[in-house]
Amino acid sequence: MVEEIGRTEEGNVIINVGPQHPATHGVLHLVITINGETIVKVEPHLGYIHRSIEKMCESLTYRQFIYVTSRMDYLSSHINNHACALCIENGLQVEVPARAQVIRVLMDELTRIASHELWWGAMAMDLGAFTPFFHAFREREAINDIMEETCGARLTLNYIVPGGVMQDIHPNFQQRVKNFIQLYKSKISEYDELVTGNIIFQNRMKGIGYLSPEDAISFGVTGPSARGSGVSCDTRKTYPYEIYSQLEFDEVLETTGDSFARYMVRIREMNQSIRIIEQLIDNIPEGDFQAKTKAVLKLPKGEFMQKVETARGQFGVYIVSEGGTTPYRIKFRSPGFSNLSALDHMARGSKLGDLVAMMGTLDLVIPDIDR
Amino acid sequence: MTNETLKEKITELLPAATFEEGVQWLNILVTPADWHAFAEQLRKDESLVFDLLFCLTCIDWKTHLTMVYHLESTKFRHNIVVKSTLDVALPAISTVSDIWQTANFHEREVYEMFGVNFINHPDLRLLILPDGWENKRPLLKNFEDPVNMIKL
Numbered sequence: 001m002v003e004e005i006g007r008t009e010e011g012n013v014i015i016n017v018g019p020q021h022p023a024t025h026g027v028l029h030l031v032i033t034i035n036g037e038t039i040v041k042v043e044p045h046l047g048y049i050h051r052s053i054e055k056m057c058e059s060l061t062y063r064q065f066i067y068v069t070s071r072m073d074y075l076s077s078h079i080n081n082h083a084c085a086l087c088i089e090n091g092l093q094v095e096v097p098a099r100a101q102v103i104r105v106l107m108d109e110l111t112r113i114a115s116h117e118l119w120w121g122a123m124a125m126d127l128g129a130f131t132p133f134f135h136a137f138r139e140r141e142a143i144n145d146i147m148e149e150t151c152g153a154r155l156t157l158n159y160i161v162p163g164g165v166m167q168d169i170h171p172n173f174q175q176r177v178k179n180f181i182q183l184y185k186s187k188i189s190e191y192d193e194l195v196t197g198n199i200i201f202q203n204r205m206k207g208i209g210y211l212s213p214e215d216a217i218s219f220g221v222t223g224p225s226a227r228g229s230g231v232s233c234d235t236r237k238t239y240p241y242e243i244y245s246q247l248e249f250d251e252v253l254e255t256t257g258d259s260f261a262r263y264m265v266r267i268r269e270m271n272q273s274i275r276i277i278e279q280l281i282d283n284i285p286e287g288d289f290q291a292k293t294k295a296v297l298k299l300p301k302g303e304f305m306q307k308v309e310t311a312r313g314q315f316g317v318y319i320v321s322e323g324g325t326t327p328y329r330i331k332f333r334s335p336g337f338s339n340l341s342a343l344d345h346m347a348r349g350s351k352l353g354d355l356v357a358m359m360g361t362l363d364l365v366i367p368d369i370d371r
Numbered sequence: 372m373t374n375e376t377l378k379e380k381i382t383e384l385l386p387a388a389t390f391e392e393g394v395q396w397l398n399i400l401v402t403p404a405d406w407h408a409f410a411e412q413l414r415k416d417e418s419l420v421f422d423l424l425f426c427l428t429c430i431d432w433k434t435h436l437t438m439v440y441h442l443e444s445t446k447f448r449h450n451i452v453v454k455s456t457l458d459v460a461l462p463a464i465s466t467v468s469d470i471w472q473t474a475n476f477h478e479r480e481v482y483e484m485f486g487v488n489f490i491n492h493p494d495l496r497l498l499i500l501p502d503g504w505e506n507k508r509p510l511l512k513n514f515e516d517p518v519n520m521i522k523l
Contacts, residue, residue, distance in 0.1 A: 047499035055510055217422045217445055220473030238448060305395060316426050333426040341476040370499065
């Protein structure tokens with residue numbers, strides 16, 4: 001056990017950030033060793049919101065356990081559900097109707113924008129700018145309203161089920177999404193005026209928390225955090241699932257590997273998500289929204305893994321089935337867990353105040369890390 | 372590389388490896404004693420370059436434990452799954468945190484949840500569980516907890 005307060009033998013000071021701290025966005029506990037203002041070591045202590053979801057899933061049926069996954073990465077709940085549904089469909093060899101596929105991708109991309117909006121507001125707030133938070137939530141609320149109308153919930157959505165989606169989209173869905181695209185396009189320039197172009201902000205981000213491409217891969221960092229280092233790892237491109245291979249969008253890459261690069265990846269990624277939504281919103285095919293499946297699902301004996309791209313990186317669902325109605329073992333490979341493991345490496349040698357910028361641009365969601 | 376060529380290449384590297392027909396990817400079974408040297412070859416071989424350890428986990432089969440490593444090459448975009456069977460009474464396998472740094476956290480998680488001892492791990496102690504949970508191994512099938520509800 002580390003001594004959690006006081007001084008080390010070399011005379012360095014140990015301080016605790018969290019588990020209740022405004023900059024950690026949840027119950028993350030960091031034990032930081034500092035020499036003056038310089039970080040010597042960052043050691044995360046996890047588990048404050050560990051619910052043992054993997055163990056719980058072992059006694060839930062294949063239809064039931066999806067609801068628990070919304071509670072992991074609650075900002076990408078659609079995408080978590082999507083991964084589980086794909087994994088089960090893969091095992092059952094179910095063909096998902098075209099309408100459901102398009103609706104799923106639309107929902108995924110709306111979720112991605114909502115997640116990045118929240119990240120943007122919260123990260124700017126960590127760095128001391130309070131106004132961006134309200135700007136971000138203005139757009140995010142519009143997405144949440146769309147979700148509420150169609151899915152009946154605003155955060156833990158549970159809309160994607162094995163075989164398709166829970167229910168058909170609301171009649172207002174298309175119009176509201178179009179209104180949102182207009183709203184987004186009229187407001188996105190404010191983001192750059194307010195934060196991106198701000199010289200104080202840039203000084204706090206550029207050159208801070210450098211992560212080399214080799215280290216990013218070695219630490220298993222994925223998603224926008226790795227793409228900021230120039231690592232091509234967008235699962236939608238590398239291992240396309242659903243209809244992503246038919247869509248036109250670019251994988252956003254930056255090469256500088258610092259906090260500002262990771263910031264720019266997320267900002268530019270939102271525009272790509274809008275591009276995907278624009279391609280699909282007028283082209284939702286008619287037909288069923290759910291394939292016909294049995295009431296009780298039984299996966300054949302075997303192992304199934306599905307990777308998807310959440311707003312934070314590659315999320316993997318690994319199901320081991322013994323042929324029964326519940327999974328024998330389930331493992332969720334959450335992107336946040338691996339991304340966090342790189343924090344110590346990135347932070348060593350930087351100033352304590354810069355740690356907030358690094359944590360902000362890693363986009364950590366604690367229930368995703370703890371599971 | 373396709374699964375067939377991967378299979379040939381890996382047989383060349385480690386003749387003792389056995390294969391299992393996986394649904395998606397090639398499954399390779401190795402003994403815990405072979406694992407570390409084999410992992411190094413997988414990472415360094417120029418035609419393989421498995422540089423991303425995507426997932427590391429363990430399965431409790433009651434009679435034995437199985438370590439499962441999902442490896443991916445970001446250069447060639449091929450995937451394999453490596454498995455190793457461990458003794459249930461004294462599970463131990465060599466660490467790979469010196470090859471893939473992400474293994475450091477993942478192995479600590481498997482250590483506290485399944486009690487697997489990772490030989491030569493630089494920092495093997497509880498990561499997620501609070502103090503006092505050493506040797507409780509909550510993800511094993513025979514784990515019972517009268518206080519915290521985990522069985523639904």
